Amino acid sequence: MLESFRASRWSRPVAAALLCGLLLLSFVLAHEGRRIAQVAVLALPALLWLRWPVTAPRWRRVRLVVVGATLLLFLLDSAVRTFLQSSYRALPDSALVLAAVANTTPREAVEYAASQGAWLAGLGALLVVLIAGVLGLLSICNRHESALRRPERWAIALLVLLCVAGLAIKPWRRHHPLVYWPAWAASASALKQSWSDQQRQRDALLWNARAAGARFTGTGPSTVVLVLTDSVNRDNMSLYGYARPTTPQLVALRQDEGDRMLTLRHAWSVEPGTVASLSGLFSFGTRDADDPVDRTHHVLALARAAGYRVWWMSNHDDTAIEQQHARLADSLEMINREPGRSGASLDGELLDCLEEALTDPAPRKLVVVHLLGAHPHYRLRAPAHAPGIAVAADSVDAEMVEEGRPAWLRASRRAYDRAIGYHDTVVAESLRLTRRHAPQGGDAAWMFLSDHGQEVGHDISHAGHSPGTPAGYRIPALLWRHGAPFDAQAAGRPFRADWAGWTLAELMALEWRGVRRDRNVLDPRYVWEAPRLAAPVTRFDQ
Incomplete structure (x- = not known):
């Protein structure tokens, strides 16, 4: 049955629609508002390449590897963001996450993963199923050999321009996994380095107190x-x-x-x-x-x-x-x-x-x-x-x-x-x-x-x-x-x-x-100001 579906004239359109749907679902879970569209545009070049007719088996294999690796990066990015949002209501580059990562040893990371075993196992299983589905659909979409008709060429040309514009705009480009995660790692490393020796800051604080x-x-x-x-x-x-x-x-x-x-x-x-x-x-x-x-x-x-x-x-x-x-x-x-x-x-x-x-x-x-x-x-x-x-x-x-x-x-x-x-x-x-x-x-x-x-x-x-x-x-x-x-x-x-x-x-x-x-809460002149919290707290007197 699977082979007959692969051979049918509807296999590639259906597979392409399902592939786009799975990717869009992962983006919706990981991002909010306009960011969903921005990330979708950043992932679009890989999908457009799939429609380009390629007949040579060797180049089809190259395309499968490159496109597959790119889409996997987007899926892993979405998985990490979904976990952080659902568990901590935090983004990867939030102060909470950066400080936790910069202040965590490898051993602590392993222990944390063990403590969150059930949740991580469920998310991991879902991710494996999603990756398997994407790779399966990708292998079907990778068989395009027919030439592009003129309307298709115009449509792809316009989408390519949109992709170029998205990659050229820094607020968009920074969310591409290949750009975002190296920058994120550098931020965490810089934060950790800044903590390594703060003697100068301690001296400044003592000077401030005396002054x-x-x-x-x-x-x-x-x-x-x-x-x-x-x-x-x-x-x-x-x-x-x-x-x-x-x-x-x-x-x-x-x-x-x-x-x-x-x-x-x-x-x-x-x-x-x-x-x-x-x-x-x-x-x-x-x-x-x-x-x-x-x-x-x-x-x-x-x-x-x-x-x-x-x-x-x-x-x-x-x-x-x-x-x-x-x-x-x-x-x-x-x-x-x-x-x-x-x-x-x-x-x-x-x-x-x-x-x-x-x-x-x-x-x-x-x-x-x-x-x-x-x-x-x-x-x-x-x-x-x-x-x-x-x-x-x-x-x-x-x-x-x-x-x-x-x-x-x-x-x-x-x-x-x-x-x-x-x-x-x-x-x-x-x-x-x-x-x-x-x-x-x-x-x-x-x-x-x-x-x-x-x-x-x-x-x-x-x-x-x-x-x-x-x-x-x-x-x-x-x-x-x-x-x-x-x-x-x-x-x-x-x-x-x-x-x-x-x-x-x-x-x-x-x-x-x-x-x-x-x-000073002990002073009769104390004036309360409600803090801004990430949690929905409407009253602080209860």
Whole structure:
């Protein structure tokens, strides 16, 4: 039957129509609006060549290879874009993707692929079927031998002119896979290179802080601990009303501390990834991941200029974070020796480092503790002996079933909640240590927040980072200080992680030219401005 179809007079027209349809479908899935037409024009030369009559078998084979390779490039380009759009609502050249690629080792890439195995396997199978269909149709279309009639020649000539125009227009041409992906690789490489040694920028930030007159306005010793965590969504913390008892120790501390501990109920990250989020946090929301440092400030540089001794201790193995932030500290401790998602380094190992810093005789101390938190893989973020979440259906599991969440996602939620449970013990102990080693006759404060949220079946059936849903941005934010109570009204104010530096500056009693008190959530003059997120968030007070 297949051979009879190949031999029929309708085989090549039908095959050509199907081939064009499959390619157009892949473009529609990968692009939006006018971009679909632009990419179709860029792929058109290969299709036009197929209609040119070629009788020599050798040249037909050459054409089959060249056209086949070109169309495969377009299909692979579409597959990558479709995956990024459906999983992260991101383009390949977005800051999120470029930063992730530049900051990922080959081992981490393999681990990531393993973590997304089911989705990638499905997309891969679909791609294989699509490629097989395209190659089969291509072999049929490659048999044109009849001469072109005059109307066909005119039509092809006009289409060739359109193709030439498309290739001549740079905004169009840059989306051709042969142009786009080499440029993309160069951008990722340049970004990674820019992170390799940022000593000049760190020196500039310290100079900026001194030039701005950074000073300490307190009267005695001061200890401030900033606990940063990764991928923790406040929706999964019983402290914020979650049904599962994931944060019993923080709940108990809030009851013990009363108005000395503040839970910011409506805290949001403005970035879905760690690198961009921390860049915003430490630059008071004024600096992106790769912006120059001229006329900008960094929290750690200001603290050092005001006489603080700064520690940075981390359970991450991250070149970008180390170069941009950690090396601004006076003391640096990176305990993670197992980079990658499969690393099982536990956050609790940092508690000894924290206590050592807290007992240092320096009169002013800022200690930054950077935790892995609940970063995927979730099952590795807690020790084997940590209590788990019951497999038997509870109200959370029942709600997920009602929402149509698959079994694998419900299991991921249990693993995530187990990680939050272990995380609760580490975060609570960091507060206890801060309280225990508060300086006599001085001030002590503690601040905790996550860099971004995590989607584990909250808004969609997905587990992981999620730029396109509100769950990717909902974070916890907690404050504690020795002595003076907090204004309870601050708990209900919306809070942005990229403005956290202004609040941290108050806890450290820092002053400098250019302080924005209207961005400090503790200040009565605080004025909220809603951030622009890639996710559909209409209200930030819930």
